[in-house]
Amino acid sequence: xxxxxxxxxxxxxxxxxxxxxxxxxxxxxxxxxxxxxxxxxxxxxxxxxxxxxxxxxxxxxxxxxxxxxxxxxxxxxxxxxxxxxxxxxxxxxxxxxxxxxxxxxxxxxxxxxxxxxxxxxxxxxxxxxxxxxxxxxxxxxxxxxxxxxxxxxxxxxxxxxxxxxxxxxxxxxxxxxxxxxxxxxxxxxxxxxxxxxxxxxxxxxxxxxxxxxxxxxxxxxxxxxxxxxxxxxxxxxxxxxxxxxxxxxxxxxxxxxxxxxxxxxxxxxxxxxxxxxxxxxxxxxxxxxxxxxxxxxxxxxxxxxxxxxxxxxxxxxxxxxxxxxxxxxxxxxxxxxxxxxxxxxxxxxxxxxxxxxxxxxxxxxxxxxxxxxxxxxxxxxxxxxxxxxxxxxxxxxxxxxxxxxxxxxxxxxxxxxxxxxxxxxxxxxxxxxxxxxxxxxxxxxxxxxxxxxxxxxxxxxxxxxxxxxxxxxxxxxxxxxxxxxxxxxxxxxxxxxxxxxxxxxxxxxxxxxxxxxxxxxxxxxxxxxxxxxxxxxxxxxxxxxxxxxxxxxxxxxxxxxxxxxx
Amino acid sequence: xxxxxxxxxxxxxxxxxxxxxxxxxxxxxxxxxxxxxxxxxxxxxxxxxxxxxxxxxxxxxxxxxxxxxxxxxxxxxxxxxxxxx
Numbered sequence: 001x002x003x004x005x006x007x008x009x010x011x012x013x014x015x016x017x018x019x020x021x022x023x024x025x026x027x028x029x030x031x032x033x034x035x036x037x038x039x040x041x042x043x044x045x046x047x048x049x050x051x052x053x054x055x056x057x058x059x060x061x062x063x064x065x066x067x068x069x070x071x072x073x074x075x076x077x078x079x080x081x082x083x084x085x086x087x088x089x090x091x092x093x094x095x096x097x098x099x100x101x102x103x104x105x106x107x108x109x110x111x112x113x114x115x116x117x118x119x120x121x122x123x124x125x126x127x128x129x130x131x132x133x134x135x136x137x138x139x140x141x142x143x144x145x146x147x148x149x150x151x152x153x154x155x156x157x158x159x160x161x162x163x164x165x166x167x168x169x170x171x172x173x174x175x176x177x178x179x180x181x182x183x184x185x186x187x188x189x190x191x192x193x194x195x196x197x198x199x200x201x202x203x204x205x206x207x208x209x210x211x212x213x214x215x216x217x218x219x220x221x222x223x224x225x226x227x228x229x230x231x232x233x234x235x236x237x238x239x240x241x242x243x244x245x246x247x248x249x250x251x252x253x254x255x256x257x258x259x260x261x262x263x264x265x266x267x268x269x270x271x272x273x274x275x276x277x278x279x280x281x282x283x284x285x286x287x288x289x290x291x292x293x294x295x296x297x298x299x300x301x302x303x304x305x306x307x308x309x310x311x312x313x314x315x316x317x318x319x320x321x322x323x324x325x326x327x328x329x330x331x332x333x334x335x336x337x338x339x340x341x342x343x344x345x346x347x348x349x350x351x352x353x354x355x356x357x358x359x360x361x362x363x364x365x366x367x368x369x370x371x372x373x374x375x376x377x378x379x380x381x382x383x384x385x386x387x388x389x390x391x392x393x394x395x396x397x398x399x400x401x402x403x404x405x406x407x408x409x410x411x412x413x414x415x416x417x418x419x420x421x422x423x424x425x426x427x428x429x430x431x432x433x434x435x436x437x438x439x440x441x442x443x444x445x446x447x448x449x450x451x452x453x454x455x456x457x458x459x460x461x462x463x464x465x466x467x468x469x470x471x472x473x474x475x476x477x478x479x480x481x482x483x484x485x486x487x488x489x490x491x492x493x494x495x496x497x498x499x500x501x502x503x504x505x506x507x508x509x510x511x512x513x514x515x516x517x518x519x520x521x522x523x524x525x526x527x528x529x530x531x532x533x534x535x536x537x538x539x540x541x542x543x544x545x546x547x548x549x550x551x552x553x554x555x556x557x558x559x560x561x562x563x564x565x566x
Numbered sequence: 567x568x569x570x571x572x573x574x575x576x577x578x579x580x581x582x583x584x585x586x587x588x589x590x591x592x593x594x595x596x597x598x599x600x601x602x603x604x605x606x607x608x609x610x611x612x613x614x615x616x617x618x619x620x621x622x623x624x625x626x627x628x629x630x631x632x633x634x635x636x637x638x639x640x641x642x643x644x645x646x647x648x649x650x651x
Contacts, residue, residue, distance in 0.1 A: 181611060182627050237607050428585040429608070485619045488611040489582070 001372055002151045003213045004221040005161075007312045008076035010057070010068055011204040011299055012049045016075060020309075021316040024324070029298050031188045031200050038172040040179065041484055045187055047202030047300030048170050062122055065098055069123045069167045072205035077127075080209050082161045084129045090159045091133040093120045094146030094166040095304035096358075096495060097174055098135065114471070115464050121519040129163075132525070135517040137466065138497045139358035140267070141228070142166060143307030144366055145514050147208065148226050152532040154212040155377070167205035168303035173471075174201055176478045177491035181236070183271050189301075191268030191294045191326060192275045192340055194333030199269045202300020206309035216372060221315050224351070224372035227251040228512035229455060230361045235426075235501035236492055238273055238357055242281030242336065244510065245357055247455060248365035249285030252353065256373060261290050262349035263323040263341065265314045267356040268294025269301055270328065274357060279336025285365075287353065291341040297328035311354045311368055323347055359492065360501035362513055378538040382565040387444050389545075391416075391436065391557040398443055410552040413439050420446070425506050429489055431470035433549040434499035437461060440557035441503040444543055448561060449507055456540035458511035459500050460533060462526050463548050466496035466517055503543075511539050521546055530562075540564050570642050577620055578638075581612050594639045602637075610635060617641075622650035 007017050012030035014020030030047035037044040049057070059067040073091065082089060098116035116135050124133040136146040143166030150162035168174075178184055178201060185198035210223065231244025238244070264287050266278055282288060295310050302309055317324045325344040332340065351369035389398050396403040396416060407415045413435045417427050421442045430438060441459070449457055470493035478486045492498055500513040512533075518525060523546075530544050545559035567589065575589035582605065596602040599610070610628040613635055617623040623645065625631050634644045 180615065182614070234606065235608075424604075426606075428583040483619075485615050487581070487615055488608050492608060 001213050001216055001374070002154055002223040003211045003217065004223060005082065005209040005211050006076045006079040007209070008072045008207040009204065009309050009312055010072040010075070010206065011309065012047055012053065013298070015071065017312050017316060021313055024295070024298050024313060029188065029327070030202055031297065031300055037175060038170065039481070040172050040175040043186055044175060045185060045200045046170055047200060047302070049203065062126065063119065065167060065169045066119055066123050068169060068205040069093060069165050070126050072167065072207045073123070073127055073163055073165050076207040076209050077163065082163070082209055084127050084163070086160070087130055088160040089129060090131050090153060090162050091120070091124050091127070091129045092146045092150050092162055092164045093123070093133060093135040094142035094164065094307070095135060095137060095168055096139045096142050097168050097303060098137070114468055115517065116466065117464050117517040117519040120517070132519055132522070137515050137517055138362055139360050139495045140301070140303055141307060141356045141358040141362050141364045142304040143206070144226070144354070144356050144364040145228060147223055147307070147366060148228055149529065150210050151223055151226065152536045154210060156532045156535060158528065158532070160212060162210045163207060164210060164308065165205055165207040166304040166306070166308040168203060168305055170201055170203040172478070173475065176486035177474060177494065180486040180488040180491055185270060188328060189270035189296050190328040191266070191270045191296055192279065192332065192334050192338070193329050194331045196270040196272065196275060196333055198271050199296065200300040202302040204299060204302045204305045204309060206305045206312060208308055219370065222369055222372040224367040224369040225252045225375050226364065226366040228362065228364045228514070230501065230504040230510055230513045231363060232454065232504040232508050232510050233361055234505060235361060235498045236359055238277040240277060242277045242284060244361065245278060245281035245355060245363040245365065246284040248363050249281060249287060249353065249355065252365050252367050253286055254373070257351065257367065258286065260349055260351045260369065260371065261353060262318050262347040263314065263352050264290050264292040265310050265352055265354045266292050266294040268296055268326070270296060276334045276336070278355060278357065279334035279338050281336070282338045282355065283336040288337045289339055291323045291345055292338050293324050293326045293341045295327070307354065307356050307364070307366070311366070314352050315368065318347065318350055318352065321346055321348065359495050360497040360513065361504050362497070362501070377535065380535065381538055383534055383562040384565055385560050386563045387448055387561040389440055389444050389557065389559045391440055393553045393555060416443070423506060426502060430499065430502065431467065431473070431493035432552065432555065433467055433469060433496065433547070434493055434502060436549050436555050436557050437499045437547045438502055440547065440559045441543055442506070444559055444561045445507045449541060452540040454508045454510035456511055457509045458533070458537060458539040458542045459503060459509055459513040460516070460530060460542060460544040461500060462516050462518055462546050463496065464518060464520060465548055465550055466515070467494050469549060469551070470494045512537060521548070568642070570645065571638060574642060574645070575638060577616050578613070581616055582609050592638060595637050597637060598635055613641070617645070621645050623648050
């Protein structure tokens, strides 16, 4: 069982979980309307740290993102006996945009400095962790994916404690990007409401200190269960039926759990598409009669932090015997039949489900409970490598045999796409990192996945630099104040997990899809993560490996396709 | 080809990365979404950027662009009536 030993919320309305929760109970919100926020033209409604808190939290020698993570982790750890130095402790970060924030702050630094895996390493060093950290970048469900990864590593007995911190910071980078998606509300957001206009961007960090325990303690919270998947529909639009998220909910929802659920803590971003989709998923998943609440109108969308921050708020409210009203909601504006908690309710129940969805098509449903039921591990299974692939700027090796080609560098990827795949996909709209991963996955998936159920196929990619080339390009579309034209097509590529969505759409992959950023290539680490993923999720097929791209003539994809042995 | 139509097509080919296409390949009246060019929701957002960047026209949302973005001729008509640069 995975016990939550301690948590922290580092937010504009409180620097501890208790402070943030007290602020919420007083009716405070981090959201404010700011004119010309961080140099972005026009008015924006954002959840931003005020100047004095910013000063207080900012540490010398590290970025603002790193400062928030360090504060959050340190504060959470201070209330436990967990020793970060122990080789049995691991730090796992979840962030959608860690690299972007760095980029806006230190544009002169070289690409390698910006790699989010290295940001995670700096944080781990600062806090004294002896093991190398992991950073999950799965857009808005990064924090949920990081918790699932932590739970698996703990359950496998590889660590005793996992410190999971989700964080993202407000920057011109994300404001311009989501602005180009026309996804931002000029006012405080209104989740599930008929008059909702979009999301508000927030910033913050939130931490859970997790521990593996044999016996359930009285009055402790547990990460009881969870499921992640992909809806294989479109990289930036959720499937209207809500099927992907619905499958996650059904997977974790037993009749016994249903009877003990106090509420659903929804993603509720207040965009047209998310809330509509989520309402369908909640209804179809069997949770339409459970009170649904959401907190984006208190904190804004804190991206990587949201899947940790929001469950912490619900844990506080249930400890008080309350489900909090959904701030910003007045009149239902979604077609899924859900029970929005409008006035706040008293409850004696001590379990809830957290739902979330993200760009790249990924979804997650996590269960938190004070009375966790044992979730049986799937039967052990054997896997075999059925195909392998290596792409470098001057060679393509499929199962060790060269694939003929004429060009090299970036043109090689286009040539292979045209000669071997030519699938009418969004290939030409992808950045180089995505093209590399897409072509690699395409060569491996070709004619090999037809015997697997879509929801039984998973993707797990590892990288150092991720989307840093797209990050720079995005920055160039609005760095001149006289020509502020951020491009949605460029911005989408700055989320490094988006290519997993492209692959999922093309090959109908509906299992979980995850991108992990490491401080350096480490095959042992990758194998360890793959092993625990196979043991816990038991997919029929897993496509995984290292994909990294530093420039047009410097990239590598080293991928394998594993299949379960009959 | 009308200069506005020609430039508009070049801008679309460039911004939407329509590989191996020339302005001559794009039919003035064919639908841009669905069958025709097969554009998607991100492309619709990119068209909004084109209108802003090259013609000084600000559309608030893709919903507002629904009628405008039906075909190249529809976009060109809208530009002629509303352009500020």
